[in-house]
Amino acid sequence: MANPRLKIIPLGGLGEIGKNMMMMEYENDIIIIDVGLMFPEEEMLGIDLVIPDISYLLEKQEKIRGIVITHGHEDHIGALPYLLPQLNVPVYSTKLTNGLISVKLKERRALSGAKLKVVPPGGQVTLGKFKIEFFPVCHSIPDAAGLIIYTPVGTIVHSGDFKLDYTPVSGKPTDLSRLAQLGAQGILLLLSDSTYAALPGYTPSERVIGETLNHIMADTPGRVIVTTFSSLVSRVQQVIDSAAKHQRRVFIVGRSMSDTTRMALELGYLNAPDGILARIDELKGMPRNKIVFVTTDSQGEPTSALVRIANRDHRQVHIIRGDTVVISATPIPGNESLINRTIDSLFKQGAQVLYSQVAQVHVHGHGSQEELKLLLNLVKPRFFMPIHGEYRHLSLHAKLAQSVGMLKDDIFVMEDGDILELNPQAAKITGKITSGNVYVDGMSVGDIGSVVLRNRRMLARDGIVVVIIAVNRQTGKLVGRPDIVSRGFVDTRESKDMLDESRDLVARTLDHSGSRPAEWSFTNTKVRDILNKFYYEQTKRRPMVLPFMVKV
């Protein structure tokens, strides 16, 4: 392929949900789009968060002109506190997104020195050879943007996270006419959100939730407790509107919901009629049919408000028989069973629980198949790269593009680290860079590697047996009987005889071999093999066996 070329490299979010990050490189200029985090998957034991590996970017640090953020969700901004101090470049975003980034950086003490720039809707920024225009899209947070990126090889459209909602509750509909205009002028490449590429039809408008809320507020004689994402400002707006209509007052509960609501009110993204919002000390004596609580989050982490309420562990909200709980959200993948247990517990306490499987109390924020096809039809890109999704979502999105007439060879289903090179006539995957997961566990970033995780998985399955072997420093002979400490393997009282037998087995093995200090690695392996075999025969379990020699 002839020079000069544009390189596009996804650093996260392709082949997985979350951790969205991408870079574009042209000659001496690099821009970064989104810097998100991912919540750990089930097998990432003990890990708190997952962020992208940016070692490749750090080698080219002097070329990086800036970071562009599409919207304020964790999977697009959450890694900034960890990575921005290393990258140290300006961050461009719309007003609410900028506010959320500030909050996030402040929480992690990474705000000082950060260069945060607000871009108005429809505004443009120039970063080296790249000119970037922010166009409004609908998503489950206000002020979400797609990007039109003017590059020396052609124009690129990046959808951001989007859906088409012609009657959004807050914010503007996705700017389809701007996209149609651009489509007519010729777009080199479309990058488009694949999260819901498996879902047929159209994603319903946020409006439908308003109707459900109105029914609930009118019909239930008890209190209404709504849980949702704190960033889903339009949902909070709907609760306020519906409460106002039915003479109920709204209690905003929980720090995250209070902080976000306050900011959204100040920045003008949320409107509350006078006297609707109530302080928790006004609760006492208020009739039940006048009360609405709004709280975060419904994701079911053990610290979350809903789980605390269900466990009767919440400072301010306790379930009373006759309450109606509305879970206006879908669980993060992997959290389903915790949420289900929470719902069960609320039912047991006499609450009526409305969740997305039984009532229309949530619509998601991503376009379904018909919306994705509409975008492809309007933009009419020369090339297409599905982004944001696991591999099946990207594959299904590619098939949608074929169904609207694109050629298979013009569609690039990529994975993190793949390099797509483009010139005005051609596009090609030309290689792969190092990319992947960096684990955040406690205060450390990146020190947890595959060995630690493999060990945690072994420990989780069948526990551990530590064998302590004291030997004489001079003679190398066994001193006393080997000791055994086990945890998570068997009930140590019930299995005392079996464990004792294994101590004797080790003693016999060492006496016979007449082990000497020099031969420790041999002894170690031998003890391990013998115990692995013995324990498996006795229990059909495979604990981690760890011989340890003490020289005395």
Next chain:
Amino acid sequence: MANPRLKIIPLGGLGEIGKNMMMMEYENDIIIIDVGLMFPEEEMLGIDLVIPDISYLLEKQEKIRGIVITHGHEDHIGALPYLLPQLNVPVYSTKLTNGLISVKLKERRALSGAKLKVVPPGGQVTLGKFKIEFFPVCHSIPDAAGLIIYTPVGTIVHSGDFKLDYTPVSGKPTDLSRLAQLGAQGILLLLSDSTYAALPGYTPSERVIGETLNHIMADTPGRVIVTTFSSLVSRVQQVIDSAAKHQRRVFIVGRSMSDTTRMALELGYLNAPDGILARIDELKGMPRNKIVFVTTDSQGEPTSALVRIANRDHRQVHIIRGDTVVISATPIPGNESLINRTIDSLFKQGAQVLYSQVAQVHVHGHGSQEELKLLLNLVKPRFFMPIHGEYRHLSLHAKLAQSVGMLKDDIFVMEDGDILELNPQAAKITGKITSGNVYVDGMSVGDIGSVVLRNRRMLARDGIVVVIIAVNRQTGKLVGRPDIVSRGFVDTRESKDMLDESRDLVARTLDHSGSRPAEWSFTNTKVRDILNKFYYEQTKRRPMVLPFMVKV
């Protein structure tokens, strides 16, 4: 409540999915309905299976007249190999169910001595004061039965797992007219399947899958690989029928699928036209559009065929670009992410994957809301107890019963162990017995308790640090420097300095305290506290800290 009374006690399956088991007691007679197992939930680390606690039953062993099994799924028969040898009573079931029980008992070497009795569809057995009639119901396995239980206090209908399918592929439709007849005569109590009580509408007929399969077999130029439950004999029948129509031959792959298919053919539950079924050695040279594989299971356990195929780890089936994989099943709750990764991997290898979210390739085996209401309307029970489901399913089912006119006080939403007592006029929850989970891990049943599990959870989160402290047997003084062994906590090379520092910290602590053997429990606590604090400060992690003293 006046004597004599009937007691009904669920021992499993209420408040959880799986592990279905129930007992009914009248004077000197006890019958047991179903003896199922449950697959472990996420937090039951390292556990293989979960079975019901039958300690209450074992106290009344001489009263037990027999076990009645509704159908051959694991969650209804799976605990028999573990519990039947203890209970040692006859087991009554229909023909296919009986065959599956034999296979299960044989696998676990529990067949000898088992008294298995076949009951024909519509047949009756008398067990003490109970007379039990098996009536055919539709479910995702042939020969499924509901039960009509004639007792001295009145007639009870137990739905089994059921749906209404007026055009089933194999077996008979649910016998609605028998139920209507009984309803007219008066039913004291209905026990009905709540698994899909959250789903509005009707469950589609199995027939719709046949149409999808016909399209796939006709349209794809490549091989078709269908994965489903081996017990879903009707689905295998549909694959065979569709293959025959499109001149494809069917390869049954995998031991479980081969065994079940062979048995179903022999017992007449499956029909294959001559020459349709092929042996794997006939595969070579066969055109791709003539090939269908059927394999189990699609539940995504690492040993399962689908995962092995996706990982290129299967002896007989390797994905070729252009293959179509049909996942004709829904994942067991908790297995979703493994299944999703498997689908991703199949897409990466160039297969087209059809799964229930993107195509009508599976219908489930339980009735939805309208079917549940229809059953309530036909049976018209005096009392109602929703069974089979987590608490929210039971609660929603109770609300359905209220919506068709039952009174709240006549509906009993119970949990495992609750005792429902009935006489011809009244029903009441009168107490609770000990019930719960018994864990099977490796070859042991029941020795894993909450301590072992709590330890595994701790180990899984932040690993373990064992501190080995050698002291002089006579003086009680420290010998040498304390040793530290850690696994799953930190990268031991990168964190060598920190771990060394913690050794010194222990040494200093022990020198100061001048520990003596008698004070070990005090020293132990002290070392643990100091290290917990030190490690948390250094890493924000909380490994399990385990001091161990070696006397030399």
